[in-house]
Amino acid sequence: MLPIEVNTTEFNTLIKNKYGEVVESKLSDNFSELLLTHDLFSARLTLHGGHVLSWQPKGHDEVFWVSKKAQYQDGTAIRGGVPICWPWFGPYKNAGNHGFARTSVWQLGDIDINSAGIKVELILEGESKSSSWPYKFTMKQVLMFSTTFSQQLIIENLSHKDFQFSSALHSYFSVSNPANIAIPDLNSACFDDKIKQIQGCAPADVFNCTGPIDKIYYHNSTMTMFDKGWKRAIEIKKSNSAQWVLWNPGIDIAAGMADIHQQGEDEFVCLEAANTNWITVPNREKVALSQEIQVYKL
Numbered sequence: 001m002l003p004i005e006v007n008t009t010e011f012n013t014l015i016k017n018k019y020g021e022v023v024e025s026k027l028s029d030n031f032s033e034l035l036l037t038h039d040l041f042s043a044r045l046t047l048h049g050g051h052v053l054s055w056q057p058k059g060h061d062e063v064f065w066v067s068k069k070a071q072y073q074d075g076t077a078i079r080g081g082v083p084i085c086w087p088w089f090g091p092y093k094n095a096g097n098h099g100f101a102r103t104s105v106w107q108l109g110d111i112d113i114n115s116a117g118i119k120v121e122l123i124l125e126g127e128s129k130s131s132s133w134p135y136k137f138t139m140k141q142v143l144m145f146s147t148t149f150s151q152q153l154i155i156e157n158l159s160h161k162d163f164q165f166s167s168a169l170h171s172y173f174s175v176s177n178p179a180n181i182a183i184p185d186l187n188s189a190c191f192d193d194k195i196k197q198i199q200g201c202a203p204a205d206v207f208n209c210t211g212p213i214d215k216i217y218y219h220n221s222t223m224t225m226f227d228k229g230w231k232r233a234i235e236i237k238k239s240n241s242a243q244w245v246l247w248n249p250g251i252d253i254a255a256g257m258a259d260i261h262q263q264g265e266d267e268f269v270c271l272e273a274a275n276t277n278w279i280t281v282p283n284r285e286k287v288a289l290s291q292e293i294q295v296y297k298l
């Protein structure tokens with residue numbers, strides 16, 4: 001494991017070979033990001049939150065959206081990219097939304113660059129990191145950037161008793177406009193509408209994702225988002241995730257959020273590989289969750 005110090009120089013090459021390189025760069029005084037360049041893609045991530053900010057396979061536009069007003073500071077979640085919501089999703093006790101993984105500093109593990117892409121491992125471990133969730137755990141995040149992007153979380157319970165978690169890989173997908181987004185496969189799923197506070201099971205066309213929209217769909221298989229404006233499709237496969245969460249705040253909620261720039265809500269749709277109900281991990285056992293993303297031109 002390579003603990004990474006915040007660097008005082010602008011750029012610091014961590015690893016480089018004939019296929020690509022990983023460079024550390026400063027985002028702010030105490031916040032750095034890793035810039036990944038490779039023949040097949042470019043990408044960015046930060047150890048704060050173990051957070052993927054960007055992935056752009058060659059020949060395609062950027063896949064993830066990040067707010068121009070995203071805050072890069074300790075203890076704050078970054079608005080955009082792929083926040084890791086864990087060990088809880090949504091509000092929990094008085095401990096705030098979405099858990100501490102997205103606001104914690106992760107450690108950098110192994111990096112491997114080869115002709116197929118760049119693999120980066122990130123580690124978060126701790127004990128009683130929140131008084132609301134007082135367990136001992138380790139979580140390895142395995143990121144594989146290539147013409148596809150895959151992200152796996154391997155969670156191990158190191159406590160002497162079982163623990164429970166809920167989660168989401170809270171991907172912010174960059175879109176031409178939410179009004180142009182269709183996700184036809186969500187039609188077959190039952191859902192909880194968190195805004196209207198109703199549940200539904202009748203097919204409801206998801207042919208427009210204009211916010212405010214905040215729905216939990218009970219569907220565990222692959223989704224494809226079709227963007228008729230940019231003529232591209234984003235396919236997301238997932239494993240060990242029982243729900244999809246579809247979220248866009250819409251103009252009024254976004255106006256009250258300090259870290260979304262004006263009209264930013266017109267630039268993304270969140271489609272989150274989630275477990276909104278508790279998953280139990282027996283002591284000394286592991287659970288793995290993952291998503292794999294691919295983009296296509298239409």
Ligand SMILES: O=P(O)(O)OC[C@H]1O[C@H](O)[C@H](O)[C@@H](O)[C@@H]1O
Nearest residue numbers: 077097098194214245246247270
């Ligand atoms: O503002 P955050 O804590 O990042 O949460 C942003 C959103 O995340 C999820 O999509 C939830 O379903 C929403 O209810 C929540 O508003």
